[in-house]
Amino acid sequence: MTSAPSAKHAGNAVPGEYIRIESVFRDWISADSASSFPAEPGRYHLYISPACPWAHRTAIVRRLKGLAEVVSLSAVDPLRDQRGWAFAVEDGASSDPVNGFEYLAEAYVASDTDYAGRVSVPVLWDRESDRIVNNESSEIIQMLNSEFDAWGDSSLDLYPSELKGEIDEINDLVYTNVNNGVYRCGFAKSQEAYERAAVRLFETLDLLDARLSTQRYLVGGRSTLADWRLFTTLVRFDAVYLGHFKCNLRRIADYANLSGYMRDLYSVPGVAATFDLDQIKRHYYMSHSSLNPLGIVPVGPELDLAVPHDRDRFTKPGTPG
Secondary structure, eight states, rough: OOOSSSSGGOOOOOOOOOOOOOOBOOOOOOOOSSSSBBBOOTTEEEEEEEOHHHHHHHHHHHHHOOOOOTEEEEEOOOOOOBBBOOEEETTTTESSSSTSSSBHHHHHHHEEEEOOOOOOEEEEEEEETTTEEEHHHHHHHHHHHHHHTTTTTOOOOOGGGGGHHHHHHHHHHHHHIIITTHHHHHHHHSSSHHHHHHHHHHHHHHHHHHHTTTOOSTTTTTHHHHHHHHHHHHHIIIIIIIITTOSSSSSSOOOOOHEEEEEEEEHHHHTTGGOOHHHHHHHHHOTTTTTTOOOOOOOOOOOOTSSSOOOGSOOOOOOOO
16 A cells, blocks of 8 residues: 655644544444344435535445345435535425435434434434434445345445455545545635645545556455545545635646546446536535635536546456446
8 A cells, every 4th residue: 555645744633623523323234134223125214415425425335236226315405504404395395205304403313312413414214213323424335335235236345355454544544634634624724724634635646646557446456445435535526625625736637547547437337327516516615604605606617527538458348346
């Protein structure tokens, strides 16, 4: 694995640094029928926002694993205000098909009557116990990858045991400096915090671009959870993070390998259907009033994710991934 960003940028938090609050609901669905949350078709529901990168990764894995008829899915409205994620109202009724909630916050309170923390997507909901099982995307995608294989595509393993150590290692780097790094830039409350996050972000993107100059995917010769965790940040980068979060040292389009890699993943059957650029732009530019008080949504950039890539030069046709 490539090395981490330089030590001069490491250390404790600095004043004004954005600190992400950890997810609270961390129960686990298991293929073991004796589990408190056994895997069963039709029992679980996934609440997402297509605008959110953390939720987007769960929608992608659900699609790739062939679980559309096994784990149901619905989306909140892309605009998030001080009341949190809301469900659209259609013909006087909530668009939430499971509980008829008006706000996603109701799912959190239904699961814990004393809950007063952050309300986030994705949410994996259990219809049987009427509560949230898990709201941590990195764990939800692991469950979708392995615990529903009796009904999904068991031939596809995005977290193979022989690669877990390397996947986990690169996930830590990508989460800290890229997935969360763009937020550390956008929501920094001091120049020092912003510059520190920006340096780490682009040092890491440089490292990833170099890594991808000699291999098609981040780990091994196949796509894994590591790729899909990175993809959802890359595909939003030039349209949102570049300007809205001040991540403007370089575009993803300026990276010869990262840009082709992103388009390669986008071309995987089913992935394009999970991507909604309009919702993404409306969410970021209209929901973050502290960053964009007038809520004006830019008309660009034009993204052509269907431009041919040359990533298959690393693998023969038909190679898994």
